[in-house]
Amino acid sequence: MTPSMGSGSDLAARLRVAYGWTGDVRVEPGRRGAEGRVWRVTAGGRQYALKEVVGAPPAAAAVAAQVDLMQRAAAAGVRVAASHPDRAGRHVIPGDDGSWLRLYDWVDVRPIEPSACGARSLGVLLARLHRSAPACGSEPGGGVPSRWYDRAPDLTSWSPLCTSGAWWCDRLTARLAELPLLCERVTPTDPQRCLSCHRDLHPENVLVEASGALVVVDWDDVGPAQPGRELAKLVFDWFCDGPAFDLQAARELYSAYIDEGGPGRVVEASDFSMLVAARLNFLRLQLRIALDPHASREHRAWADQEIDEALRILPTPRQLGEALEAFSDVH
Structure with missing residues (x-):
């Protein structure tokens, strides 16, 4: 059974509160999988990828290790989509109906053979x-x-x-x-x-x-x-x-x-x-x-x-x- 995801308007309201955004916030549906979806978010003249997943969120220690390695890799010249914390410093925030959310930079990419x-x-x-x-x-x-x-x-x-x-x-x-x-x-x-x-x-x-x-x-x-x-x-x-x-x-x-x-x-x-x-x-x-x-x-x-x-x-x-x-x- 495919999980129930939040609506774009609900997510936009949640993101305004979590990230302190004002003005227009647009949330557009993207690729959907068995356990979640990636949304395209536009706010403050920037674009982001919002990952929404149903299920238990990752442990705080795991998220900290991921963010640390991503930042080290970026400093070494590796291209990554940075993970953004909310105003409380959380990289993972609660969504609706047992889901959790994580915000990244939007990067226009394609698969490569x-x-x-x-x-x-x-x-x-x-x-x-x-x-x-x-x-x-x-x-x-x-x-x-x-x-x-x-x-x-x-x-x-x-x-x-x-x-x-x-x-x-x-x-x-x-x-x-x-x-x-x-x-x-x-x-x-x-x-x-x-x-x-x-x-x-x-x-x-x-x-x-x-x-x-x-x-x-x-x-x-x-x-x-x-x-x-x-x-x-x-x-x-x-x-x-x-x-x-x-x-x-x-x-x-x-x-x-x-x-x-x-x-x-x-x-x-x-x-x-x-x-x-x-x-x-x-x-x-x-x-x-x-x-x-x-x-x-x-x-x-x-x-x-x-x-x-x-x-x-x-x-x-x-x-x-x-x-x-x-x-x-x-x-």
Whole structure:
């Protein structure tokens, strides 16, 4: 079921109070998803993006970590859409009917296909993010680094999913033989080697302006990660689409990252831990949603789409070895 969003006039009134705006405030509906919507706001001669989401708001510590990294990244030359606090200093404010609101700069951007994105530009972007990031050995608010990024699902958890009779069972079964080799690459994160990282730099979260500048969006997953592991994940997120692995682009990205002073390196199998663990955890989550009789039809349909892609892009042990070989003399 699609959530109920506030009206433009209601939101305009709420924003006037929260931000102290006077005069004309226009709120126009934008893209809507399963859990929220982005509105285009015009006030005081400026344009903003208002994110409205239904559900529990992010913790204050998580928001503080996101804002800190965004500001550091912007100072290092990374293009971001700045998050704006209200008059009380809050970056997240309550909306209507259990929703919450967050205001950003409006940036005119468009998606970019990996094949059209300069690999060197991506390498420079990640190097600047990592060079500007503070050391960070715990999740925002405390706690060890999230197991999502360094613990693969137990191998025994996959077999029951393969006997459900769903359309994807044969494809999942075909990948099971490789899972032990993939999971061998996954080792615990070393908090002493972690920086505050974006952790979700796939092609939907790095967009492009008309000028050609790359813009990083959706900082909701900021937290600790080893920079080499995020680097390895970025390479596969952008340049490995199933069997098609652009090793030349991967090498160019890696070389540009090092030339720009990025601190991470991909030199051993465990450097793919974040890639493998995140891909497998996401796939298992979507499989469970697709089989959940209590999930809405829309969420199950969305999970089916995600499963199709997740099975296609799940890396193979051979591809990890090819990447290590390609990077071996770029140090």
